[in-house]
Amino acid sequence: MxxxxxxxxxxxxxxxxxxxxxxxxxxxxxxxxxxxxxxxxxxxxxxxxxxxxxxxxxxxxxxxxxxxxxxxxxxxxISRTFQNIRLFQRLSCLENVCIPMLQSEGPVKSLMGFLGDRERDRKARGLLELVGLGDVMDRPAGTLPYGLQRKLEIARALASSxxxxxxxxxxxxxxxxxxxxxxxxxxxxxxxxxxxxxxxxxxxxxxxxxxxxxxxxxxxxxxxxxxxxxxxxxxxxxxxxxxxxxxxxxx
Ligand SMILES: Nc1ncnc2c1ncn2[C@@H]1O[C@H](COP(=O)(O)OP(=O)(O)OP(=O)(O)O)[C@@H](O)[C@H]1O
Ligand SMILES: [Mg+2]
Incomplete structure (x- = not known):
């Protein structure tokens, strides 16, 4: 690999x-x-x-x-997390996961609405549920306890499949x-x-x-x-x- x-x-x-x-x-x-x-x-x-x-x-x-x-x-x-947490602190958990999805789709696919907002949202929610952040997905990332921020980082890394x-x-x-x-x-x-x-x-x-x-x-x-x-x-x-x-x- x-x-x-x-x-x-x-x-x-x-x-x-x-x-x-x-x-x-x-x-x-x-x-x-x-x-x-x-x-x-x-x-x-x-x-x-x-x-x-x-x-x-x-x-x-x-x-x-x-x-x-x-x-x-x-x-x-290939996806990674960082030694020092790098989340968009003021954005919601959901938004933190959606952004790398857009990035990994690439400019052409994004412009063509490759996944579509609704589909992207559905995928991000599913991912957050899966990592145990289902209850906090609308909260700003910066307000989560440290351990959950680490999990959110992993969810975000998984967003690009x-x-x-x-x-x-x-x-x-x-x-x-x-x-x-x-x-x-x-x-x-x-x-x-x-x-x-x-x-x-x-x-x-x-x-x-x-x-x-x-x-x-x-x-x-x-x-x-x-x-x-x-x-x-x-x-x-x-x-x-x-x-x-x-x-x-x-x-
Ligand atoms: N961009 C950079 N510019 C200059 N020096 C760097 C840079 N990146 C890493 N280094 C240096 O390279 C060496 C290896 O750094 P690296 O961050 O890979 O170590 P590490 O094994 O991850 O250490 P730690 O366990 O402290 O995270 C260190 O001496 C570090 O200061
Ligand atoms: Mg290191």
Whole structure:
């Protein structure tokens, strides 16, 4: 579903990605972990076209998407959430979900009323019901509790009907009970929509609970890859975290 081959990206003198390679099979949930500054978010930025790599290739469903414009990548079927919540705070939950639908339809289809307002509204309501936001869909996004805003972000990412969903620390700021709930929610969403998911997360309980495999990054490339059990047993991984005095939360 997704493959990175030797992707490198420098910001000035800093190597954010240093020949990063990763292969994510269809239907899986892949954990992407690593110390702060390891390059995890940069991987998402490269895959979604927000950042152009200096070298290397990104393949999606076997075709190169390297260097494509972000809106084209969305239309191919890749969607993401952000480490810092990026919602239209004053717009309703419904409007927050409708906007990416319009964007993913593209200018021509939107002008021709491809989905139609009513159809779009129906689809957005269905999506919000599904993620458990049915009762609050007319409320401004900014008035929702934090945990619900995180869910709304995921609903919004689903609005463009992606095949690959990239989640950047969706459980940030949640307590262990909330983050377990979110983990189960992500697994349900994957099953319901037949998605492939890449999940950046510092909450190890979330990663351990739902990921098929975990890729551990350090200094812009892969330090370790294995099952959740193999990963927590790895001395290399432990060292990478302890060496930077950051231990995954709730490990
Ligand atoms: N647009 C940019 N311009 C300059 N430096 C950047 C840019 N984006 C990322 N970096 C740097 O690249 C490195 C990797 O950043 P990245 O955000 O990918 O790390 P991360 O693994 O997501 O970290 P965290 O766990 O803190 O979110 C960091 O040193 C960061 O400061
Ligand atoms: Mg990050």
């Amino acid at each position: 997704l493959e990175l081959k030797g992707v490198s990206k420098r910001f000035g003198g800093l190597r954010a990605l240093d020949s990063m390679s990763m292969y994510v099979p269809e239907g899986s949930i892949r954990g992407l972990i690593g110390p702060n500054g390891a390059g995890k978010t940069t991987v998402f930025n490269v895959v979604t076209g927000a950042v152009r790599p200096d070298s290397g290739e990104v393949f999606f469903q076997g075709r190169s998407i390297t260097g494509l414009m972000p809106h084209r990548i969305v239309r191919r079927g 992606p095949k690959l969903l990239l989640l950047d620390e969706p459980a940030a700021g949640m307590n262990p009970e909330e983050s377990r709930g979110l983990a189960d929610f992500i697994a349900r969403v994957r099953d319901r929509f037949g998605l492939t998911v890449v999940l950046i997360e510092h909450h190890m309980d979330v990663v351990m609970r739902i990921c098929d495999r975990i890729t551990v990054m350090n200094f812009g490339s892969v330090l370790f890859e294995g099952t959740p059990q193999e990963t927590v047993r790895s001395d290399l991984v432990l060292e990478a975290y302890l060496g930077r005095s950051r231990v995954p939360c709730h490990a």
